[in-house]
Amino acid sequence: MATGRTPIAIIDYGVGNLRSLANAIEEIGHEPELIDDPEVLLKADRIILPGVGAIEPAMRTLRTNGFVEPIFECAKRGTPILGVCLGMQLLCTSSYENGTHEALDLIDAEILPFDPDVGLKIPHIGWNSISWDQTHPLLDGIAPSSDVYFVHSFHASCQHDSNVLAWTEYGEKFASMLVKDNILGAQFHPEKSQYVGLKILQNFVGL
Amino acid sequence: MIAVLILRNGQVVQSIRFKHTNVIHADPIHAMEAFNKWAVDEIVLLNVSLEPSSAEKFVEIIHRISRECFVPLSVGGWITSEDYAQQLLRSGADKLVVNSIVSEAPELVTRLSESYGRQCIVASIDVCRSEGNDTAVAVDRGRRIVTSSPGDWAKRCVELGAGEIFFNSISHDGARRGYDLENLKAVCSAVGVPVIAFGGVMTWEHMAEGLRAGADAVAAANIFHYTEQATRKAKSYLADEGFRMRVEGRAFAQAGNDAIDG
Numbered sequence: 001m002a003t004g005r006t007p008i009a010i011i012d013y014g015v016g017n018l019r020s021l022a023n024a025i026e027e028i029g030h031e032p033e034l035i036d037d038p039e040v041l042l043k044a045d046r047i048i049l050p051g052v053g054a055i056e057p058a059m060r061t062l063r064t065n066g067f068v069e070p071i072f073e074c075a076k077r078g079t080p081i082l083g084v085c086l087g088m089q090l091l092c093t094s095s096y097e098n099g100t101h102e103a104l105d106l107i108d109a110e111i112l113p114f115d116p117d118v119g120l121k122i123p124h125i126g127w128n129s130i131s132w133d134q135t136h137p138l139l140d141g142i143a144p145s146s147d148v149y150f151v152h153s154f155h156a157s158c159q160h161d162s163n164v165l166a167w168t169e170y171g172e173k174f175a176s177m178l179v180k181d182n183i184l185g186a187q188f189h190p191e192k193s194q195y196v197g198l199k200i201l202q203n204f205v206g207l
Numbered sequence: 208m209i210a211v212l213i214l215r216n217g218q219v220v221q222s223i224r225f226k227h228t229n230v231i232h233a234d235p236i237h238a239m240e241a242f243n244k245w246a247v248d249e250i251v252l253l254n255v256s257l258e259p260s261s262a263e264k265f266v267e268i269i270h271r272i273s274r275e276c277f278v279p280l281s282v283g284g285w286i287t288s289e290d291y292a293q294q295l296l297r298s299g300a301d302k303l304v305v306n307s308i309v310s311e312a313p314e315l316v317t318r319l320s321e322s323y324g325r326q327c328i329v330a331s332i333d334v335c336r337s338e339g340n341d342t343a344v345a346v347d348r349g350r351r352i353v354t355s356s357p358g359d360w361a362k363r364c365v366e367l368g369a370g371e372i373f374f375n376s377i378s379h380d381g382a383r384r385g386y387d388l389e390n391l392k393a394v395c396s397a398v399g400v401p402v403i404a405f406g407g408v409m410t411w412e413h414m415a416e417g418l419r420a421g422a423d424a425v426a427a428a429n430i431f432h433y434t435e436q437a438t439r440k441a442k443s444y445l446a447d448e449g450f451r452m453r454v455e456g457r458a459f460a461q462a463g464n465d466a467i468d469g
Contacts, residue, residue, distance in 0.1 A: 019299040023274050053324040121423065123326050123370060125401050127248055127453040147453040149248075149279060151326040192301065194243075194277045 006205050007031040009044035011087075013058075013065045021050055021084070024191035028202045038066040046205060047071075047079055051086030055095040055111065055154075058086055059103055068104065075106050078182045080207045085152060088178060088185030097154050106183045108159035109175065118171035123153040130176050130188070132166040138177070138184060138203045139166070148186075148193035150176075155187060182207075208414075208438050208445075208452065209249040209403060209426035210242050214284075215256050217264050221429050223381030225333075225349045227255055231432045235268060238432065239275050245438040248453050250276055251304065251329075251373065251403075251426060254284030255348060262291060266298050273299025281329050281373075287312070292319050296327075304373060306331040307346040309360075310353045313367050320368025328371070329403075330364035332357055334390045335377035342390055349377045357390045358397035365398050372402045374422070379407030381429060386417045395421030411444035418450055 008025050010018055012034040022032035035041050049071070051058050062068055075081060083091040095101050095111035103111070114122050127147040132139060155174035158164050165184070166177035178185035184204070190197035212235055213222045219238050221229040232238045235252070242250060252272065254265040262285040269282055282295050283304025292303055303323070308315050309330055320328045333345050334357050343352045344360045354360050361372050374394050376387035386404045395402045401424065404417035408427035417425045431437040442452045 017296045017299070017301055019273060019297060020280075020301060023299060024277060026274070027277065052326065121399060121401050123400075125326065125371060126424065151279075189279075192277060192279050198277060 005029060005031045006046065007033050007044070008205060009033050009035045009041060009047045011041065011047065011049050011062075011067060011071075012036040013061050013067055017052070018050055020189075020191045021048060024198060024201055025205075028198050028205065030205055036065070038070040041067065041070045042073060044074065044079060046207075047074055047081045048204075049081060049083045049087035049090060051084070051090060052151075053086060055086060055089055055097045055103065056099070056101050059090060059101060062090065062104075071104060071106075075183060080182045080184065080204065081106075082204050083178075083183075083185040084191070085187060085189055088187050089154065089156065091178065091183055091185050092156055095154065107156075107163055107178050107180045107185065109156045109163060109178065110159075111154045112157050113154050114171060114174075120171045123151055124155075124170045125151050127193075128168050128170060128176075128188075130166040130168055132177070134162075134165070136165055136179060137207055138179070138200060140203050141199055142196060142203075146196045148176075148188040148190070148196055150188045152187060156185070208247060208442055209251055209405075209424055210238075210247045210431045210438065211251045211253065211405060211426050211428040212238055213428055214252060214254050214265065214268065216258075216261060217268060219432070220255075221381065221432070222255070225255075225377050225380055231429075236271055236275065239272050242431070242438065243275060243277070245431075245436055246442060246453070247278060247431075247438045249279045249281070249424070251281045251283070251405075252300075253282070253304065256284070259285055259287075261285065266294050269295060269300050270298040283329070283331060287315075289315065289318060289322070292323075296323065302327050302329050302371070304329045304331050305369070306333065309364055309367065309369075310346045310351070313363075316364075316367040316369065320370075325368055325370035328369045329373050330361070330367075330369035330371070331373040331375060332360055332364065332394060333375050333377055334387055336387070345377065356393075358393040361394045361397045361402075365400055370400055372398060372400060373426070374402055374404050374406070376406040382407050383409035385409070385413035386420070386422075388416060388420045391417060391420045391422060411441045414441060415445055415448050415450065418445070
């Protein structure tokens, strides 16, 4: 576990509410840094990639703001990167939201819609539980089947089971947390999942 | 389980049929602190001040509240421009609750939905009953009737870009006889997005009724302020009734945050 206040880079590429993430990082005793300069990102030790809304404009904004190459560089160096919600989806290969869109392809996964025929409400909004089969430091101290807060209409489908860090059931079983070495993702909002979410963020800082 | 804080001039007030007199907390942060300990799943903060000038202070309050709020925070009242919506979100709000602009500036609802995503837009529908028990939907804190069909109004909200519906009843607000179930059902069956039931909860059974009527989440205001550990008690009751509720707080086993029986 890191001691003292660790700076945590939150990529600020002009989408969504970063305040909530920053508040959560402060709550667990660390230093949120909203990064809007791609050059500065290269110096970060921990990176959170946030995101809400649709994948196509988000990916386009990441590109036009010059973040794609620095993210690749940090990924290669082994810097822990946590994608949250749409940020997690951006780490995947491609998405079928409003057409087919290439994403960062750091994790071998496709982003698919929920099956509308199951009769569940979409978006999937609210608290739902996460389960996992493999242990990982990101889940240290988290009770199995803990509830976390979701808001999304699309979900990840991994090519390799080893990349599924946790899964959730909503009509079907989907990957709600992803892992590939230093690349991590949460489909839910840890910053809005009260104590469980704060613990996950604290574990992320401690990686 | 959603706790609603009704704010007038920056103070938490009790709401009875959309009249706001009793001040419950002079500072909303105190209510927030209690809710954090009581396993509340979501907070809705509504500014019902009559003066548009209250909007600025409301932003400051959200800024303070959001630092203590690690569950979703929805905010509403006086959202009449994109600039103000952005200020609220930048201050730490997660969702915008819109009401009057559905009628007065529908294109603004759509623009906000496009900018921030459908999940960010909660349409609040205020239903009222006449003396003859006829239903109407009103906007502008209940002062202007827009339609007689809550179902149609809900569909319109979703078409404009709302991702959730916050159902309220002016006649049931603070009346302690449970939700307006008939109209709640009409709204739930009209739309495919999640519906939050609000207005009139006096007992935990009222919440169970709301869920059975088709609501995806249940909200209350007054009862939460006057009952210690209110949300925990409500959750235990609903879990016993067979509803799936969030079991909270086992990761950080701090004093006051021990898990409830799920």
